[in-house]
Amino acid sequence: MGTQKTINSLQVFLTEVGDISYFAGRFFTDVFKRPFEFKEFLRQCYNMGNRSLLLVGVTGFIIGLVFTLQSRPTLQEFGAVAWMPSMVGISIIREIGPIITALICAGRIGSGIGAELGSMRVTEQIDAMEVSGTNPFKYLVITRILATTFMLPILVIIGDAIALYGSYLVENIKGDVSFQLYFSEVFSSLEFGDVIPSTIKSFFFGFAIGLVGCYKGYNCDKGTEGVGLAANSAVVYTSLLLFVIDFVAVLVADLFYEL
Amino acid sequence: MKKNTINSNAVITIRDLKKSYGDNYVLNGFNLDLYEGENLVIMGKSGSGKSVMIKCLIGLEEHDSGTVIIMGKNIDDLDHDELDELRTEIGFLFQGSALYDSMSVRENLEFPLRRHTKKFGEINDASPLVMEALESVGLARAVDLMPSELSGGMKRRIALARTLILKPQIILYDEPTTGLDPITSKEIVLLMKSVQEKYKTSSIIITHDVDCARAISNRMILLVDGINYAEGTYEELVEMEDPKIKAFFK
């Protein structure tokens, strides 16, 4: 009984992974085919980039603030408060910035895509598109995946900057550290080896958010629960996938660093 | 038998269409001929497979077996581009209107024009076409509204305008009057009639609505158990004694 169940759920899992891979494959074969829906791409960029900015900014700011406040006592105990900018800078640029921004976007954009495409599927808007001669995969899926892929790194950069600013404010108030000193400390501790991998990672994060959201929405079950489920599982699967990508990215970056 | 001959006048011919979802055999050898300029009404119980049939017809669903010939072309033989081109000649009014929620009425109407440029050439300003289509459904004032701001009946009419904008030769209506009050239903029926007169279209109309069927049909097909159970004019069918047919006209 138990083994049967695990085999079944394993099968479900593998089919899901296979389907997503197939979906990704379709993305890569279709993305270079004309026509390219540039206008829709820009519209999606605006929706995903600009409209997430406030959320990402506020979260980044709070993270920077809280992170600094929390680590301050410990560093103080070692008399190493002067290291705060380096520590905050490295952890935000390398890890916290990308992953927090990606998770926020998985929640906002991923579920948004899942729900939007899901309801379009359920209300036959996707079919309507198909019969009116527009390839819905190109129009809906490719534009969205590209938009998340390109917008996420930018959101990450802006989120990083705001988080660092939040951290600076704490240091400025509590430790009387000037803007110039804070940021020169941050940048002196950073290397290209910190910035480049995390930027590349952000592209993959964006791709994952778009891919899973679109997959879930595009293959949504008919019915209203289908839409909810699509939105919900888009977030869950994306978050999971984000951590997997993060893990792989760290491994790969480490490998490159060693070489 | 009329059933198996292919009439040269037919714009759409369906032969022995089969479609199943797993164990659910929805269509078991459905046949249909649509003649030029005619309004063919298809009736059937909910869940009998009417929508599935019409989607197989236009290539949105793949059928398991059988042939579908539209204006002399077997849709199985067409590649994607040819199918797209053929679809410019077919308007499809979806059961739930299927307006694009994220676009205004104008953008909804312009949407089909984006790719079907072969028929019209490059369109610089779609406005006249949009307004013409909107005027023919009597909703020119709604041009800058969003779908969420429209009532169900208005949505239906906008959806009709969206199918009309390509000036199709064939229009497929999936339950155009369902969910509307009798007065609005009547308006829609009148609209369909006027469209048919204006654009000289051939139409397949799926409906449960007996009044609608009587008002608009030249000929009717009853879809029961996945086949074309009975065919004839409204008057012929009403006269039939079969209890399964009688059930429709109570």
Added chain:
Amino acid sequence: MKALDKTTAQKIKLAIFVIAGLSLFILGVYLIGNQQSMFGSNARIFATFNNINGLKIGNNVRYGGLNVGTVKGIRMVNDSTIVVDLTIKKDALGYIRKNAKAALGTDGLVGNMIINIVPGSEEIGLLNAEDTIHSYRRITTEDMLSTLNVTNENAAMLTADLLKITRAINSGEGTISYLLKDSTMALNLEQSIRYFRQTAASTSKMISHMDDLIVSLNNKNNVIGLLRDSVTANQLKSVVSNLETTGNDMNKLVANLNATVTRAKEGDGAINYLSNDKSLVKKIDTSVNSLDATLHNLNEASIKLNENLEALKHNILFRGYFKKLEKEKEKQLEKEIK
């Protein structure tokens, strides 16, 4: 028309968003690159080392505490020489002399490795691009602490010896009388004692300095900050070296004293000379007394220093280091047993 305006506005906002993001990125890359001397005009110089102690590509190069460049490459040229490529800002190159030295150091107690370029003497010409400079051995915190320990032990030993000798001088009348027989001896002794007094005074000053330092070292909150602060580190260094020289001096002195005493034992006719000079006798007396006091102080200070070092051992930050020392000792013991 209205719809068109909306999309245009969106496009503009999107463009602003993208440009903001990209410029932040470029700014960040530029700032990091600046730190690594990637942009701007740079020159390449080389530094040779025997041991680079884990220096990595990208580590900073400082001249007089100012960041002037980064490490660009590291390669071995033979079994004992490692050549490090340094990129240096061109304008900094205009101040570095040909005989400047490179020294490895750490940025703080546990920070990254850095190369400090120590200024050379002024009469020598300026360094050119592609020139090579030589290196100092790195003075690490570890070195400093171990020197401190050895010196401390030495000081304790020295004090004990001195105590013995002075006690002998003080109590042994026979010795004194022997001593007083020799007039050249007496002169010698006078000189020695002056010398001794001086040394003792400076030692006692030193030890009090040392004491202050160790006390502040022991202050747990301060320990990293203190050692990070290169001024204090330098101070500590100089104290240690001073202590060493003092120790050396003392050694010399003790040797001197020893010789004097031995000679005194052998006995020549200094007594006459000495007994005529009453002031000298008095002088010797006070000197010996103050010497005794100073030595007493020194002894106490050494004990304190020992205690402090012991306390330092228990300080969380240094625990690892001392444990390592102990382990090494144990290992050696085991080896010896085997």
